[in-house]
Amino acid sequence: MxxxxxxxxxxxxxxxxxxxxxxxxxxxxxxxxxxxxxxxxxxxxxxxxSKEKLFALIFQQEFRKFFSNLAAVLSADICLFDKIQEIVALDIERISQFPDMPLFVLNEISRNPTMMVKQFKQLQAKNVLAGFQQQIDAEVKKGIIRKISAQQLLINIQSLSIFPFVAKPMIRKVMQMTEKQYQEMIQARKKEVAQFIINAIKA
Amino acid sequence: MxxxxxxxxxxxxxxxxxxxxxxxxxxxxxxxxxxxxxxxxxxxxxxxxSKEKLFALIFQQEFRKFFSNLAAVLSADICLFDKIQEIVALDIERISQFPDMPLFVLNEISRNPTMMVKQFKQLQAKNVLAGFQQQIDAEVKKGIIRKISAQQLLINIQSLSIFPFVAKPMIRKVMQMTEKQYQEMIQARKKEVAQFIINAIKA
DNA sequence: ATCCAGTTTAACCAAATGGTTAAATTCCTG
DNA sequence: CAGGAATTTAACCATTTGGTTAAACTGGAT
CATH class of the missing domain: 1.10.10.60 (Homeodomain-like)
Incomplete structure (x- = not known):
């Protein structure tokens, strides 16, 4: 053949x-x-x-990028501040390679929430989240950080990492940035965002 | 007639x-x-x-919601911390009323960035941003907050306020939230996000 | 009652779209 | 080289889609 x-x-x-x-x-x-x-x-x-099959395949691929390594870092045996730095760096670098991925994934999930279901079975996020909450509680008890829920902290981390990509055209227009200036702003965030978060929760 | x-x-x-x-x-x-x-x-x-005209009209309406009052608050003569609290509260409350608006606006701007141009002429964001930067610099000089660019701070505020709505289906699935739990999480953010930001920048 | 502008509808239309089919081509295998 | 399975194409097809047209309806003004 x-x-x-x-x-x-x-x-x-x-x-x-x-x-x-x-x-x-x-x-x-x-x-x-x-x-x-x-x-x-x-x-x-x-x-x-069919168009649907082709689309589903591509969505699947992009969806996996969205969560790649996140669970691993969240479960890693490193201190909370390092973990935050890791997640932010991972997020921003990964998305920098696929800048249009987040808006695409979020958009299509919003249009058709069930599409995600199959992809998601393996991710058993509940355990990961519970473990993360444990680590946070321990740090709170030690008086190192303020009280915060794992949910809220994780949402904050992802918001600060992902949103600037989702809103790229809006940001560029509102702030009158050239493409280069936008890229520099993103680069700056690689360093600043983690510190921003750590400052926010440090006791 | x-x-x-x-x-x-x-x-x-x-x-x-x-x-x-x-x-x-x-x-x-x-x-x-x-x-x-x-x-x-x-x-x-x-x-x-035509379909395009109808769409443009609706986009225009939604787009205005996106920025309603933001410039006013940014230019208001109140202290920085109050300003942050105002913006977050305004954002979250406004978007709570139109939860699908941000993703729609961001999505369509991304598909067709020029659509925004006309809407945006009046917003003269440059001055507003410059004024905000001045206020920040003053607070930095007084030793009240850490050094940060107005751009980054504004992006952080908007990220933390808007992203949880854009990612609603994703968040609900990943964190296994009911609609009610999601709403409670959003309510909690009304109070927590501003404090989170203030902690992050406080010297 | 008549007129008439504003409103609403049914019936069409041309173009675009996702999909199919049957034939042609390619190139490995015996 | 012959056979045959995998690959590729041109020509079609049915449906959907945005849009148009001409006629019908509505209700106030004359």
Whole structure:
């Protein structure tokens, strides 16, 4: 048989990813994806059956990026302040590589919350969160930090890390930033955000 | 002539708002909007010409909510800590009334950044930001707060206020929250977020 | 009652869209 | 080289979609 070169399949995925992220499920066009990949539209269906299937695949991939390594760091056996620094650095660096991923994922989850269900079974977030809360409580007891719930702290960390990417066009316009200035602002956050959070909770 | 009752026009706007916010420009269907408003599809065009015009109108309305009163508070003659508390309270309360607005606005701006340009001419954000920076610098000089740029502080405030709404379905799933628990979490943030920020910058 | 502008509808339409089919091409295997 | 499975294409198809048109309706003013 003919060698199954992933080249075509890979090209489709690459173009489709860009299309779906930029225009959403309904906005993206199968014809454009085919054209972008330099192939026939029927070939897209040959490889991925339907628009929904192709979309689901890409969503799955992006979704995994969203949580990659987060659980590991949260469960790591390091002190709270280091943990915060780790999470922030991980988040910002990861998202810097896929700047459009968060808005895409959040948007599609909001449109269709059930899509997430399958992806999420393995993540058993409940234990991770409970462990994180334990660590926080211990630090509170030692008088090192103020009282705070693991939920709120985690939301704060993720908000400060992720939101600047989600709101990039808004921020650039409101603050009249060039692309370069925006990138510098993000770089600065890599250092500042963790310290901001630590200051906020330090007793 | 027949009395021009805004009833029909208003009904269309209401249904269209929900449709566009939920499904986006390409996902929403004119037929569904007409059906939802209990009228003929041609009547939607009679009142609003085209899908794009109708969408632009709704985007405009939502966009204004996004920034309502923010500039006023930022320019107000009150101390920095009070200002932070004001902004957070204003943000969270306003968005609580329109929980889907931020994701919608951010999403559509990301898809089509130019749409924002017209809306934004009047906002002259540059002056407001400069004034805010002055106030910060003054407080830094007095040794009350740590050094921070107005940009970063403002982004932090908005991140902590807005992101929990943008990520609502994600948060609810990851943290296994009921709707009620989510609402309680948001209520708690009304009080906690401002204090979190103030702690973070206090010298 | 008539007129008439504003309102509403049913019936259409052209274009776009996701998807299908059957034939052609490619290239490995025997 | 012949056979055949995997790959690729051009031509179609049914449906959906945004939009249009011409006719009908409504209700106040003359």
């Amino acid at each position: 003919k060698q199954k070169d992933n080249k075509t399949e890979e090209a489709i995925l690459q173009v489709a990813r860009k299309a779906f992220i930029q225009k959403g499920l309904t906005g993206a066009r199968m014809q454009d994806i085919a054209d972008g990949a330099g192939i026939n539209k029927a070939l897209v269906h040959y490889y991925f059956e | 027949k009395q021009k009752d805004n009833k029909t026009e208003e009904a269309i706007l209401q249904v269209a708002r929900k449709a566009f916010i939920q499904k986006g420009l390409t996902g929403a269907r004119m037929q569904d909007i007409a059906d939802g408003a209990g009228i003929n599809k041609a009547l939607v065009h009679y009142y609003f010409e």
